[in-house]
Amino acid sequence: MTAPRAFLGMSHSPLLGLNPISAEVEQSLNAAVAQARQQVLAFDPELIVLVGPDHYNGFFNELMPPFCIGSAATSVGDYLTPPGELNVATDAALALATRLMDDDFDIALSRRMQVDHGFSQALQFLWGGLDTPPVVPIFLNAVAQPGIARLRRCRQLGQAIGHFLDGLPQRTLLIGSGGLSHEPPVPTLAHPDPAIRERITIKREPTQAERAAKTQRVMDAGMALAAGDSSMKPLNPDWDKRYMDALEHGQLDALVQWTEDSIEQEAGLSAHESKTWLVARAALPQAPLRCTLHHYQAVPELIAGYGVLFMQTA
Ligand SMILES: O=C(O)CCc1cccc(O)c1O
Numbered sequence: 001m002t003a004p005r006a007f008l009g010m011s012h013s014p015l016l017g018l019n020p021i022s023a024e025v026e027q028s029l030n031a032a033v034a035q036a037r038q039q040v041l042a043f044d045p046e047l048i049v050l051v052g053p054d055h056y057n058g059f060f061n062e063l064m065p066p067f068c069i070g071s072a073a074t075s076v077g078d079y080l081t082p083p084g085e086l087n088v089a090t091d092a093a094l095a096l097a098t099r100l101m102d103d104d105f106d107i108a109l110s111r112r113m114q115v116d117h118g119f120s121q122a123l124q125f126l127w128g129g130l131d132t133p134p135v136v137p138i139f140l141n142a143v144a145q146p147g148i149a150r151l152r153r154c155r156q157l158g159q160a161i162g163h164f165l166d167g168l169p170q171r172t173l174l175i176g177s178g179g180l181s182h183e184p185p186v187p188t189l190a191h192p193d194p195a196i197r198e199r200i201t202i203k204r205e206p207t208q209a210e211r212a213a214k215t216q217r218v219m220d221a222g223m224a225l226a227a228g229d230s231s232m233k234p235l236n237p238d239w240d241k242r243y244m245d246a247l248e249h250g251q252l253d254a255l256v257q258w259t260e261d262s263i264e265q266e267a268g269l270s271a272h273e274s275k276t277w278l279v280a281r282a283a284l285p286q287a288p289l290r291c292t293l294h295h296y297q298a299v300p301e302l303i304a305g306y307g308v309l310f311m312q313t314a
């Protein structure tokens with residue numbers, strides 16, 4: 001008899017609280033987050049596996065693993081998120097890394113991982129900050145091709161994590177943070193400006209001024225998207241619906257057949273963040289599961305196809 005297990009998929013947007021949105025949109029979003037919080041607290045996890053992306057705050061092109069487990073982790077505190085140490089379950093993180101290596105799933109390990117809002121916003125929304133139950137943070141590269149893990153591999157990682165968890169007594173919550181469709185202004189190495197290419201290549205802490213300028217640039221992009229600026233990739237609620245439905249109904253065989261190109265073309269470059277949900281979801285059985293929260297709204301001001309999905313073993 002394995003311990004109960006739960007999955008929470010939740011988009012993030014660091015523009016929440018920065019860019020203005022209508023009262024109705026804000027209420028509906030806050031209500032969904034409040035429901036997620038209530039259901040997570042009721043589940044009362046003894047261990048959290050948090051799969052999140054990074055936006056050139058912790059991982060850079062000089063060394064970009066497809067996945068990385070952190071045995072210790074610090075939040076940089078970008079946008080409105082809290083800085084500081086995550087409550088990392090070091091022993092569980094190392095045991096997971098050991099098991100994955102033993103099972104032929106070679107995985108990177110960071111003894112001092114730096115994370116950004118891709119991890120901290122979920123913890124902040126659910127627990128009010130970084131004072132949380134013990135967490136195993138797993139980074140997923142969602143910005144730097146060709147090193148972004150393919151859908152198939154993300155599912156395999158989730159399954160391998162699931163096998164590891166089968167041997168643990170802890171009630172475990174798996175969180176995927178990010179997605180769904182969206183394309184915020186995250187630079188790539190195709191950028192014409194060598195200074196920008198350098199900034200996303202070499203690991204260096206940004207100055208306050210650089211951080212402020214980036215925040216402003218991303219805020220402006222959100223307002224441009226909301227205004228229908230044709231240089232911005234639109235959100236794709238239909239893609240988001242298909243993605244969420246596939247996870248909810250355990251249709252992972254079909255989901256991993258989607259082409260990598262179609263993710264970027266239909267849902268935007270940062271839609272690869274949605275793979276955090278797939279890793280987390282694949283650590284649960286395909287069925288039977290109870291889904292008690294399925295919320296979606298597209299919020300262009302926040303550059304977010306904003307979804308929340310919560311399920312647990314029956
Ligand atoms: O800081 C960045 O580079 C990107 C910020 C950002 C904006 C909207 C949605 C996101 O998921 C996101 O991460």
Ligand SMILES: [Fe+2]
Nearest residue numbers: 118178179273
């Ligand atoms: Fe993101």
